Amino acid sequence: MSHTILLFGITKDIIGGSVHETGNAFTTVGELRRHLYNIYPQLEKLNSLMIAVNNNYANDDDRLQSSDEIALIPPVSGG
Amino acid sequence: MQLNKERYNRQLLLAGFGEEAQLKLLQSRVLVVGAGGLGVPVLQYLSGMGVGKIGIIDHDVVAESNLHRQVLYTTNDIGEPKANKAAERLNALNPEVEYIVFNELLTTGNALSVIGLFDVVVDCTDNFPTRYLINDACVILNKPFVYGAIHQYEGQVSVFNHNGSATYRCLFPTAPEVGVVQDCNTNGVLGILPGIIGCYQANETIKLLTGIGELLANKMLIIDTLFNQQRTIRFQPKSDLPQITRLDSDDYKSLCGSARLRNMSVSELASRIKNNEAIQLVDVREDDELAICQIADSIHIPLGEIVAKANKIDGSQPVIMICHHGIRSRIAGEELLKKGFTNIFNLTGGIHAWALEIDKTMQVY
Numbered sequence: 534m535s536h537t538i539l540l541f542g543i544t545k546d547i548i549g550g551s552v553h554e555t556g557n558a559f560t561t562v563g564e565l566r567r568h569l570y571n572i573y574p575q576l577e578k579l580n581s582l583m584i585a586v587n588n589n590y591a592n593d594d595d596r597l598q599s600s601d602e603i604a605l606i607p608p609v610s611g612g
Numbered sequence: 613m614q615l616n617k618e619r620y621n622r623q624l625l626l627a628g629f630g631e632e633a634q635l636k637l638l639q640s641r642v643l644v645v646g647a648g649g650l651g652v653p654v655l656q657y658l659s660g661m662g663v664g665k666i667g668i669i670d671h672d673v674v675a676e677s678n679l680h681r682q683v684l685y686t687t688n689d690i691g692e693p694k695a696n697k698a699a700e701r702l703n704a705l706n707p708e709v710e711y712i713v714f715n716e717l718l719t720t721g722n723a724l725s726v727i728g729l730f731d732v733v734v735d736c737t738d739n740f741p742t743r744y745l746i747n748d749a750c751v752i753l754n755k756p757f758v759y760g761a762i763h764q765y766e767g768q769v770s771v772f773n774h775n776g777s778a779t780y781r782c783l784f785p786t787a788p789e790v791g792v793v794q795d796c797n798t799n800g801v802l803g804i805l806p807g808i809i810g811c812y813q814a815n816e817t818i819k820l821l822t823g824i825g826e827l828l829a830n831k832m833l834i835i836d837t838l839f840n841q842q843r844t845i846r847f848q849p850k851s852d853l854p855q856i857t858r859l860d861s862d863d864y865k866s867l868c869g870s871a872r873l874r875n876m877s878v879s880e881l882a883s884r885i886k887n888n889e890a891i892q893l894v895d896v897r898e899d900d901e902l903a904i905c906q907i908a909d910s911i912h913i914p915l916g917e918i919v920a921k922a923n924k925i926d927g928s929q930p931v932i933m934i935c936h937h938g939i940r941s942r943i944a945g946e947e948l949l950k951k952g953f954t955n956i957f958n959l960t961g962g963i964h965a966w967a968l969e970i971d972k973t974m975q976v977y
Binding site for chain 1: 646649651735736737738739743762763764766767768783785786788789792793799806832834836843844845846848
């Protein structure tokens, strides 16, 4: 099992591409977050990184299903 | 108030808008922070549509590299202050609007007095420190703000702090470390993108002022202009964030440095107390330990409740975390940093060191 993650803003540059396949499944949003921070330490330097599940803001203890649509939404500063 | 029925004719004709909404616009006061890529379309449409009073705050001058997207300015304007030039052009577009020009940066020093003059703020800035400053000032003054931001081919739009809706910090409690997210000056941007996002901001502002439609409050619209994808993310206000009662004294510059837990020795704490410095002491030990000894004027939040009760802590002062030996207080301090606090110290050696070195009458355990 794997999760497909849609990437926005600077996360596209950090991870590379607009979609990321995790390769394995994660039970909670927090687990997924720690996994991503491990492979892509730059993500953690964002200090704030919203993870949305099915277009809703997700908390770290929210549970994940394989069918969930997951998005990484970082802060953006340009204007 | 007298409406110019000719100028606003097409809006007066519009079902669901009409004279009532037009009068509301005429009586509204909007501050646009930043007269650059996002600010230009916001200013143009708010002016054209007839917002009564428009504040323009920007300290910058027009540069040649601005002109591909800041299409209110001309080649002759290079080197001229943006706020003045914008007001001049907008006044030609609609002289019925009252323009209030602030040829300066929005800072901790002027934010509350400037924003206080307006009903709504439109965040058209291009950097994190000013975005957090706008958020915090609007929270303190209880004013809504319409947010827009761009990155390469993508934009974000939302309405924050409107009738108790979520704030920017509910989504992004702390700013990224310096250099992780670059701005348009480094990353580049297509001229049209701030035009699109700014128009969405102007649209939300008009809806907010007139009460029509549904706002992007507790929602963020994300637009990918390269593949024509749009999505709306929903969220809720967070109740466990630090309360904002004061603006950062350093104009939010340190906020974009990394917030790290710093150490404080018992002797430094003793001297800060002696000098009557504004500090907040947070003791994270359990009740039975507190009964044995405590440092005067500390508030008590056991480690297990630190996240839930973080809003009891005044983050505008240096916060010093205290426990028995400095271990639990370190964990509590790290939790507060994750919550968005920035000015957190851990008392090295805890109350035990305090009893041994500073207050020798204190009971040790």
